Amino acid sequence: xxxxxxxxxxxxxxxxxxxxxxxxxxxxxxxxxxxxxxxxxxxxxxxxxxxxxxxxxxxxxxxxxxxxxxxxxxxxxxxxxxxxxxxxxxxxxxxxxxxxxxxxxxxxxxxxxxxxxxxxxxxxxxxxxxxxxxxxxxxxxxxxxxxxxxxxxxxxxxxxxxxxxxxxxxxxxxxxxxxxxxxxxxxxxxxxxxxxxxxxxxxxxxxxxxxxxxxxxxxxxxxxxxxxxxxxxxxxxxxxxxxxxxxxxxxxxxxxxxxxxxxxxxxxxxxxxxxxxxxxxxxxxx
Amino acid sequence: xxxxxxxxxxxxxxxxxxxxxxxxxxxxxxxxxxxxxxxxxxxxxxxxxxxxxxxxxxxxxxxxxxxxxxxxxxxxxxxxxxxxxxxxxxxxxxxxxxxxxxxxxxxxxxxxxxxxxxxxxxxxxxxxxxxxxxxxxxxxxxxxxxxxxxxxxxxxxxxxxxxxxxxxxxxxxxxxxxxxxxxxxxxxxxxxxxxxxxxxxxxxxxxxxxxxxxxxxxxxxxxxxxxxxxxxxxxxxxxxxxxxxxxxxxxxxxxxxxxxxxxxxxxxxxxxxxxxxxxxxxxxxxxxxxxxxxxxxxxxxxxxxxxxxxxxxxxxxxxxxxx
Numbered sequence: 001x002x003x004x005x006x007x008x009x010x011x012x013x014x015x016x017x018x019x020x021x022x023x024x025x026x027x028x029x030x031x032x033x034x035x036x037x038x039x040x041x042x043x044x045x046x047x048x049x050x051x052x053x054x055x056x057x058x059x060x061x062x063x064x065x066x067x068x069x070x071x072x073x074x075x076x077x078x079x080x081x082x083x084x085x086x087x088x089x090x091x092x093x094x095x096x097x098x099x100x101x102x103x104x105x106x107x108x109x110x111x112x113x114x115x116x117x118x119x120x121x122x123x124x125x126x127x128x129x130x131x132x133x134x135x136x137x138x139x140x141x142x143x144x145x146x147x148x149x150x151x152x153x154x155x156x157x158x159x160x161x162x163x164x165x166x167x168x169x170x171x172x173x174x175x176x177x178x179x180x181x182x183x184x185x186x187x188x189x190x191x192x193x194x195x196x197x198x199x200x201x202x203x204x205x206x207x208x209x210x211x212x213x214x215x216x217x218x219x220x221x222x223x224x225x226x227x228x229x230x231x232x233x234x235x236x237x238x239x240x241x242x243x244x245x246x247x248x249x250x251x252x253x254x255x256x257x258x259x260x261x262x263x264x265x266x267x268x269x270x271x272x273x274x275x276x277x278x279x280x281x282x283x284x285x286x
Numbered sequence: 287x288x289x290x291x292x293x294x295x296x297x298x299x300x301x302x303x304x305x306x307x308x309x310x311x312x313x314x315x316x317x318x319x320x321x322x323x324x325x326x327x328x329x330x331x332x333x334x335x336x337x338x339x340x341x342x343x344x345x346x347x348x349x350x351x352x353x354x355x356x357x358x359x360x361x362x363x364x365x366x367x368x369x370x371x372x373x374x375x376x377x378x379x380x381x382x383x384x385x386x387x388x389x390x391x392x393x394x395x396x397x398x399x400x401x402x403x404x405x406x407x408x409x410x411x412x413x414x415x416x417x418x419x420x421x422x423x424x425x426x427x428x429x430x431x432x433x434x435x436x437x438x439x440x441x442x443x444x445x446x447x448x449x450x451x452x453x454x455x456x457x458x459x460x461x462x463x464x465x466x467x468x469x470x471x472x473x474x475x476x477x478x479x480x481x482x483x484x485x486x487x488x489x490x491x492x493x494x495x496x497x498x499x500x501x502x503x504x505x506x507x508x509x510x511x512x513x514x515x516x517x518x519x520x521x522x523x524x525x526x527x528x529x530x531x532x533x534x535x536x537x538x539x540x541x542x543x544x545x546x547x548x549x550x551x552x553x554x555x556x557x558x559x560x561x562x563x564x565x566x567x568x569x570x571x572x573x574x575x576x577x578x579x580x581x582x583x584x585x586x587x588x589x590x591x592x593x594x595x596x597x598x599x600x601x602x603x604x605x606x607x608x609x
Contacts, residue, residue, distance in 0.1 A: 034394035036401075085586055091393035092340050093589040096537060096581055099342070099530055103578030110571035214571075222405055225398055233395075261413060267406040274399050275387030 001133055006251045012140040014247020016206050019147040020220065021227040021239040021246075022154060023199035029171045029234030030191035033083065033094050037102035038199055039217035039224055041071055044105070045200025046212040047113060053120045053207075060120055061146055064204030072197035079192035084185065102217075109214035119211040139208035146205040150198060151240060158236070167191055171234065222263050223250065226270040300449055309442040318445045320555035322510060325452040326528075327536040327547025328459050329502035333495050334533060335542035336463060336471040339392065343400030345528035346384075346407050347377040347500040351507030352522045353411065356424050359435075366436040370508040377504025378497040385493045392478070401525065408523035423518025426511060436512045444513050451509060452548075455502050460544050462498070471495055526574070530581075538584050540591030549593060554580075 024038045048070055049063030058066075082101070086093045124138040158164035169177040170187040178184050203212075210216075227246040231238020246266060253265040300321075307314045326348070333339045354376045355369025364372075388399045411418045418424070430439045438444060462468050470491040473481040481488050511517055521527060531554070539550030557580075561573035588595040 028394075034398060036397075082582065082586070086589075089585075089589060090338075091397075092334075092338070092537070092541070093585050095340055095342070095394060095397050096530075096533070096589075097585045100578050100581035100585060103526060103530075103574060104582065107571040107575035107578060111575065222402055225402065229398070258413065261409075263409050264406055267402050270402055271387045271399060274391060274395060275389075 002255060003252070005134055006255050007248055008134055008136065009140070010248035010251030011244060012136065012144045012247070013251065014244035015144040015147040016202055016243075017223060017227050017247050018240040018243025019150050019205075020199050020202035021224050021231070021243045022151065022236055023195040023197070023202070024224055025228045025231065025234055025236055025239040026198070027192055027195035028228070029236065030167055031083075031087065031188050033087075033098065034233070035192075035195070036095065036098040037105060038196065039220045040102055040105040040109075041075070041196040041199045042203035042220055042224075043109060043212065043214060043217045044074075045071055045203035046207050046210070046216065047109065048200065049204035049207045050118055050120060050212055059122060060204055060207040061142060063207070064146060064201045067204040068197045068201040071200035072193040075193035075196035076189045078196075079189045083192065084188070087188070106214055106217065113214055115213055115215070117211040117213045120207055122208050125208060137209065142208070143205040147202065150201055154194075154198065154236070163187075163190065222270070223266055226266045226273075229270055229273050297453065301446075304442055304445055309440045311441070314441045314445055316556055316559050318441060318448050318513070319559075320551045321445070321448045321452045322506060322513070323532065323535055323555055324548045324551035325448070325455045326503060326506050326532045327539070327551055328452070328455045328544070329499050329506065330532045331459055331536050331542065331544075331547055332462060332499040332502075333492075334536060335546075336468055336475065337492060337495055338475040338541075339492065339496075340397045340533070341400040341499075342397045342525065342529050342533065343402075343404035344500075344503050344532050345523045345525060346400070346404035347380060347503040348507035348510070348528050349404070349407060349411065349519070349522035350377045350380055351504030352511040352517055353418060353424070354504070355508040356426055356511050356517075357417070360424065360427060365434050366508055366512050367434070370505050373508045374501040374505040377507070378501035381496045381500030382493065385496050389489055389492065401529070404523055404525065404529055408519050411519035411523060418519070421518060421520075423516060423521070424511075426515045428515070436509075444509075448509060448513070451506060455506070456544055456548070458498070458502065462495070463544070467491060467494060526577075531577075534577075534581055534584075537589070538580075538591055540593045543591075543593070546591055546593065550591070553592065 020042060023041075024035060027033060027035045027038070045064070045067040048067040049060040052058050052063035052066050053060055078101070082097060083094075086097050122139070124142070128135045128137045129141065158168060166177065166182045167187045167190060169180065169182060170184050170191075174184050177187070223246050227242035228239055229242070230245055231240070231242030246269075249265060249269060250262050253262060257265060303317070304314060307317075326344070330341065330344050333341055351370075351373035354373040355364075355366050358364035358369045358372060359366060384400070384403055388396055391399055412421050414420070415422075426437070428437070429435050430437045433443075436447075462471075470481065470486045470488070473484070473486055474488040474491060478488050507522060510522070535550035535554050536547045537550070538546075538553060539548065540546030554577075558573060558577065561576050565572040565576070584592070588598075
């Protein structure tokens with residue numbers, strides 16, 4: 001039973017990892033850039049939801065939408081002013097630009113918010129649902145539902161809207177997309193905004209059961225990249241599967257290994273997939 | 287012939303420099319640290335510069351070196367000189383193992399894999415407290431002024447030892463660059479497929495370069511441990527404090543050149559120290575912020591480094607005069 005409970009816990013947290021990782025994979029899929037700073041936007045999303053809760057009294061689940069909107073706009077600005085300039089540069093320039101961004105965002109947050117841990121309190125924080133012998137914490141369930149909703153909204157957008165289709169066209173072949181009259185630069189801005197916005201959203205919805213401080217991103221970097229690589233970099237459906245898998249691996253491995261070694265197990269999965277299936281477990285080769 | 291004269295003059299100047307500095311003062315410490323990081327940049331340059339394999343995980347080897355020698359010293363009283371050999375062996379072996387899963391990776395994927403590798407070692411060093419001392423870190427037992435134990439009260443001997451290390455690592459870099467291995471690495475940097483077609487065993491070349499680079503980095507990690515007397519998982523396995531700093535130093539000075547890491551280190555390390563002295567007393571994070579902004583600026587302005595920037599500036603000025 002402990003195992004089933006662990007799988008269930010893993011699924012709940014994995015749903016959130018999926019939402020976070022979709023953002024990262026979207027950026028790579030459309031722009032071909034691995035955004036090393038991605039987890040910093042998760043931290044920003046958590047802080048936005050925290051301040052919305054602290055000053056406006058709104059639940060982090062509502063604050064998550066505010067976080068998405070603000071970070072979406074910030075993402076477009078960053079893409080236009082910084083990342084656009086290295087789109088045709090060698091990989092080394094792209095890698096170190098986003099690494100520089102990581103350092104700048106983390107330390108700006110440290111200067112602005114200080115290094116103390118903050119958390120919100122909600123009415124449902126400690127309550128849980130009972131399903132026979134199993135328990136689900138309400139905040140976990142709420143975050144999972146929000147993640148599913150955001151995934152569904154993204155799917156609708158990518159599949160049905162003109163912008164979504166244009167963005168997928170850009171991901172497949174930027175030159176052909178340009179020839180079809182698509183403004184590729186605009187699509188890249190949109191993709192980066194959406195990508196970091198979604199990750200910020202994912203950060204905000206876990207705030208009811210997670211404390212935030214400026215270095216919180218460190219805890220998510222490895223699992224986020226593992227989820228994305230498991231699913232195949234740039235593959236959105238893959239990131240969902242990858243996110244759920246990482247959640248389950250984490251939660252089940254905690255039954256066997258001490259908690260500090262969680263990242264070690266994830267790393268083995270990460271390196272194994274990179275070595276054997278660099279395009280992901282499920283994906284076709286890109 | 288002329289370049290040899292310049293190199294000889296630079297070495298003589300570096301040897302004479304401490305005559306003008308207090309042997310245990312702050313300036314000589316900063317310069318010694320800059321020399322150490324120049325050597326680290328040079329070791330990174332072997333894979334990052336020649337083969338253009340961008341490693342974000344060289345802290346892994348640096349930390350392995352520091353931990354290997356210090357644990358040998360604490361538990362068995364082994365001299366750090368032997369520890370340096372042991373550390374280099376462990377570091378090189380780790381790079382050999384890591385090369386299996388990362389062999390076919392390049393660009394972003396390679397950077398990701400190396401980053402994850404060093405992060406995992408950091409987590410292991412923190413959580414395996416019974417062996418590594420955990421997050422509290424390790425202190426080198428104090429037995430100063432013993433060449434055998436590589437410990438001195440004054441900074442001066444460290445300065446000369448690190449200077450010799452820098453000259454040695456730079457020599458190895460220059461030697462590799464003009465050797466057959468160097469040509470193979472540059473061939474596979476341009477195109478792995480084309481290099482394979484003309485008969486280069488690209489896998490072998492990559493592994494040899496990675497092992498040499500890692501072994502040198504680990505040996506320098508041993509020097510660092512002896513120089514600072516204390517380290518913890520975050521300071522030797524740190525992504526930003528070691529891996530990215532090494533890469534930034536090389537990129538700032540000029541990737542793939544022998545002079546690049548030296549120039550980069552002598553810009554970055556003193557600037558950082560200056561920022562620490564001026565800013566950190568007021569607020570944490572400000573000097574790191576400065577570091578990040580510098581990284582973004584150099585990438586946007588001239589990703590090939592400040593030397594190229596200066597050269598093109600000089601050329602423009604000359605053209606301006608003649609026209």
